[in-house]
Amino acid sequence: MTAGTTTKTTAEHELAALQREHGRPLFALLLRLSDGDRQRAEDLLQETLVRAWQHPEALRADDFDSVRPWLLTVGRRLAIDARRARQARPPEVGDAVLESAQVCADHAERSAATLDVREAVKTLTPEHREVLVLVYFQGASVAEAAAALGIPPGTVKSRAYYALRALRRVLPGYAADLR
Secondary structure (H helix, E strand, O other): OOOOOOOOOHHHHHHHHHHHHHHHHHHHHHHHHOOOOHHHHHHHHHHHHHHHHHOHHHHOOOOOOOOHHHHHHHHHHHHHHHHHHHHHOOOOOOHHHHHHOOOOOOHHHHHHHHHHHHHHHHOOOHHHHHHHHHHHHOOOOHHHHHHHHOOOHHHHHHHHHHHHHHHHHHOHHHHHHHO
């Protein structure tokens, strides 16, 4: 035997014969069970043939005329196991999904922002602070704030405008949030 010559074992010949004889129908079944995913079906076909190679006694049993039912059963079970494994873990996402995902601030950032805003609101005049608290923090309408404070709606709007303008100066990092 020369150095470049390779010899196939009997098991390899049997495996190649199995693939030639049963590969197409097995692949068709696995493709259907893989929802048309050719790569997954090919992987399952390979795994099925590996199982056949690992269990030659099942392929030589005299209980059946053909090994095809055994191969189809093993392939089907592998496909079911693969589907269950995919469903048990979270779905994979691509980079495009991550880039478009909205980033939520964590609890520490929200707490720090709340403290910053509270300190900034303390710097406002009492009139501006009253309007800001009623309209923006308590959700009162301009008319409701005007009635509660006993001032005209136009004054509420004016005070709210100047209060926000003052906050933008005190909180420059939050300017986009105060528009």
